[in-house]
Amino acid sequence: MRNRSRFGWFIAGTMSLIACSNPKNQTPASETLAHPRGADLAVTWGVVENYKKDSVRFGAELTLENKGTVALGKRGWILYFNYVNTVLPDSLPAGVKISRVNGDLAKLEPTDAFTPLDPGKTLVIPFDAEFFAIKESDAPLGYYIVFTDDRGQATPPEPLGKASIKPFTNEKQTTRVPIDVIPVPTAQTRFDENKALKQLPPAEVSPLVPTPVLMQAQTGQFSLTSAVTIHHGAGLEREAGFLAASLEKLLGAKPGVVAGAAPQGTASISLTTGSITVGGQAKQSGDAAYKLTISPAQGVSIVGSDVTGVFHAIQSLRALAPVAAYQSAQATLAFDAVTIEDAPRFAYRGMLIDVARHFQTKEEILKVLDVMSFYKLNKFHFHLTDDEGFRLEVKGLPELTEVGSRRGHTLDSRDFLQPAFGFGPDPAAKDNVGSGHYTRADFIEILKYASERHIEVIPELDLPGHARAAIKSMLARHAKRMAANDAAGAKEFLLTDLEDKSTYVTPQFWNDNVVNPCLDSTYKFINTVIDEIVAMYKEAGAPLQSIHTGGDEVPSGVWVESPACKALIAKAPGDGIESADDLSGHFLREYSKILTAHQLITAGWEEIGLKKVKVGDKVEKQPNPVFANSGFRTFVWNNIWGTGEEGNAYELANAGYTVVLSNATNLYFDFAYDKHPLEPGAYWGGFVDTRKPFEFVPLDIYKNAEKDQFGNPVNPALIANAAKLTPEGAKRILGIQGQLWAETVGSQALLEHYVFPKLLGLAERAWAPDPAWASEPDAAKRATQVGEAWSRFANTLGQRDLPRLDHLSGGIGYRISPPGARMISGKMEANVAFPGLAIRYTTDGTEPTSSSTLYSGPVSVSGVVKLKTFNTRGEGSLTSTLDTASGG
Known part of the structure; x- marks a missing residue:
């Protein structure tokens, strides 16, 4: 499980779906019962106490206020809202019931005991819910009400007039469980956290993030003006043009660009490729290495081991420019003379952005790519599909975006998907960032932009779970074709067995989000989508090495009652398919065959490399030997201390799988920076600030195992018994990746808040050589060394990088830490x-x-x-x- 639900680590597959019956969509009635307008109703949510009744549940209140002139009656209305927590029915007062529709969509209805809410009156509804809530971002969202007339016909949904949250003012509201010892930040606690940081003189602040392998200061300065010409070798035209355009923003005028070497004795910027050494080690094409020399007389010399190395050197040159030039162009830029030799530590330096849960515009994606490239990240994991959205136009399957990219009030998902994460009932509302998709032209533009910046875009087509948007889109297509008497066409791309009576629930509370692996139409769908993706990459001239298959969080109970799967199991036991438990492996084999036919690497979350094995009375996850050494690329997220799966990454690498470390405890950027109730974000695996990715030790993650998600010391026995990385396994750690899951990312501003400045800590660990403190065996010495290193890095951010981010790429809305x-x-x-x-x-x-x-x-x-x-x-x-x- 990738467990992106807020409390996924705690749920561990035990959650149950609250059953509910839903009426079909109705057309508006000509006559309705008298009722207030939605705009006349206000709702307030607040937490009363966590760990209620000595169990992992919390008490909360919904207060409904009628500001209209008509009473809210005993019947004829349903209040809908999005809420990730499950309300416990036995905790509700008489008069109302709250149930889950599907996913995070819930509804509140009156019962026969409901007392009409008269104008000017309020109704307080106390309730208990599972787990805990300590932040404003835990609140229900997107309230809207649907009224019905006396015949049961529904009126158009109406958003409520106002929604508010009661303040968190006491420990019962902010302490999750008795072992939760993490304090809510105060002025004093923040002072204590910062007191080891001293402001360094500018001359002592490192000018480059990420830190290069070797950087030696030389004597003097080079004064760069737009009169200095950029000379470039063969194949570097694009890089020279990029540098000229970048310098134009800093200088106010664009330098000239000339192919070939500069005349002897002329100060210039020279871009070439050739043989170089970095720290005494020879580098060759494919190493993305470079040597950058700035001298007062000759100017700037850049030699890359390849074109990508030249590009990285250009980004270093940009970073060495005076920060003030980013705020206002300067006719002359003074560069200190320096020699830099540099190469990346890991080949894979990635960032995932989830646009399925909340859509982000093409312009925002281009902006993120621009800053990623500035900090030398080279892989953009584009999470384009999930339960709540399918964001990419696909030729021949228009329903994927007509239905699957829009969200609004619906009970059958034929026209669009149901609301999720709080953006209300109207799919066309301007502020509904639940809706949106990339056209073919948009996607090709993104690919070209990324390719120009030496970033590979890795698309994710998340299957077989997390696929509700695709499933509902193809069901809409089926209904349309059936209405046109085209039965054969209706079944062509179906992703579900219409006769399947299996029941299941996912960690995100969906009961209909897993595609069926026993239908030929499933694989025709995958083939069609991948054909189109490959065609778009080809048109963009962009590299495509792998497609991420997802493969995570397939719940128990799927496919058990599917006639199509029963038939497959009956005829294919010799193929290793003896029960529904074997169907995930079957699906992965078939999906991988399609990718292999396109010469693509199969990538996916850790689940694609793991299998469940019964050990005594317990079921454990172990590396699956079937796919080991097959080239599968596993993205391993689970290192939540105490789950028993802390060593998944190293077990998979040791067993023959290529691994990208995506560890939740340090690299989940949707986790809140801290425990403050106003600081948004998830926290099921702890809190992640900028220091967390900075102090991550990729080849010994247990160095980070100091505190658990509640702030308690990690049990040493846990670390002693966890899998250790072998020398061969270490060779299979391809790199590291930050993740931004978007359940709480309801705007462009929030995306930048979550990602920056965490991304800079990620870039440091992905590129820079392993620091000495990473291998220090003495915990006390290591803590001192880490603190000193962090102080230097924090000064670099505070004095150079954050002021530059204020203007880089149009300005980045990074999170500003309170004092x-x-x-x-x-x-x-x-x-x-x-x-x-x-x-x-x-x-x-x-x-x-x-x-x-x-x-x-x-x-x-x-x-x-x-x-x-x-x-x-x-x-x-x-x-x-x-x-x-x-x-x-």
């Missing part, structure tokens, strides 16, 4: 997570702005002080509040 503060000897001291950013504060109760008093050192203050960190664009962080009377 820390404390009272000592009667004065307030404050600090920041990234030294170099500004702190501003107020003492009159107002929120700090970019013009508030600038903190410059210990200061005498009294009362309640509010502080924020600000960037160079005047954007601020969350507020830190310091009560000077209590000191915290």
Whole structure:
């Protein structure tokens, strides 16, 4: 399981779907019962307490307020909303019931005991739900109401007028379970976290992220103007043009570009490929290595082991430019003389963006690609399909985007998919980022843009689970063809056995999201989609080495009652298909055959390399020998301490699988930065800030096993018994990848908030040589070394990279860390997570702005002080509040 549900690690397949019966879609009635408008109703959600009744459940309240002039009656309405937590029916008061429709869509209905809600009145509905809730991002979303007349005919859905969240003010609201010892951040705790960080002089701040293999300062400076010509060798025309366009933004004018070598004695920028050494090791084509030399007289010399190496050197040159030039072009750029030898540590340096749960525009994807390339990441894992959306236009299958890329109120999903993650009932609403797709032209443009930046786009066609959008699209196609009396055409691309009576539920509460592996039409669908994907890559001239198959979170119970599967099992026991349990392997073999026919590598989540084996009374997951050494590329996410699967990555690598480390504890960027209730994000595997990817040790992940998701020390026995990486296994670690799952990413701003600056820590670990602290056996010494390294890196971000991100690629809306503060000897001291950013504060109760008093050192203050960190664009962080009377 990849377990992207908020509490997937805890569920472990034990969740049950709350049964409910749904009426068919109805046409609006001409006569309706009197009722308030949706806009007249307001709802408030709040957490009362976690760990209620000494169990892993929490108490909450929904408060419904009628601001209209007509009562909300005893019947004739259903309130819908999206909610990932399962409400426990026995906890509800008389008068209402809450049930799950499917996925995260829930509904609240009146029972016979409901008392009409009169105008001006409120109704408080207490309830218990499974697990816990500690953040505003845990709240239900997307409330809308559907009224019916006395004949049961539904009116168009109406969004509610207002939704709000009660504040989290006490420990019962923010402590998940008794062993949860992670505090909610305060001004004092933030100060303590930052106090080891000292602002370094600019000369001591590293100018490059990621850190190069070798960097030696030389004497003097080179002054670059637009009069300096770029000279390039054969095959480097595109790179020279990219550099010229980049320098134009910094200089205000574009340098000239000339093929061939520069005249002797002329200061220039020279781009060539050839033999080089990096740190004394010879590099060849395919190593993406480079040597960059800046000298006062000759200018800039770039020699790459290949074209990609030249491009990486160009990005380093851009990073060495004065940060001020990114804010405002300068006619002359002063570069310190330097010699750099550099090459990536890992061949795979990736970032996943999920656009299925919430859609992101083409423009935002191009922006992410631009910044990825600046930090030398080279793989873009494009999660294009999932239960909640199919985002890519496919010739011949228009329903995939006509139906599968749109979300709105529906009970049959024939016209579009049901609401998910809170963007309401209208599929055409401007703010409904649940809807959207990339046209063929859009996708080709993205591929070209990525290819120009030496990034490979890895599309994911997530199957057989996580496929509801595709399934419902093909069912819509089936209905359309059947209505046209085309029975054969209707079945051509079906992904489900219409007679299948199997029941199941996924960690995300879907009961209809797994394709059937026993239908020929399933594989015709896959072939058709892959044919089109391959054609688009060919048209774009972009590389395509693999397609990610997904392969994760297929629940128990699927296909058991499928007549098509029963027939396949009956005729194919000799092929290793003896029961429904064998069908996942059968599907993977068939899917892989299709990919192999296109000369593509089969990639997928860790599940594609694992099988369930009974060991004594327990069932364990072990590497599947059937696919070992077959070239399968496994993306391993599960290292949540205490699950028993911490060693999956190393077990698979040791067994012959190529592995991309995608570890949740350090590389899931949708995890919240910290526990603050206003800090959005998931946290089922802990919290992930920028330091988490920075301190990740790819070839010894147990070095990161210090605290579990509740803040407690990890049991040493767990580490002692976990699989260790062998020398041969280490050769199969292809690289590392950050993941942004998008359940809570409801906007472009949130995408950038989650990804940046975490991506910089990822880039450092994916590219830079293994630091000395990674192999330090003494835990205390290692902690000291990591702290010192982090202080240098934090200074680099605070003084160079974050100010540059304020303007790079049009400006990045990265997350700004709130400041820390404390009272000592009667004065307030404050600090920041990234030294170099500004702190501003107020003492009159107002929120700090970019013009508030600038903190410059210990200061005498009294009362309640509010502080924020600000960037160079005047954007601020969350507020830190310091009560000077209590000191915290």
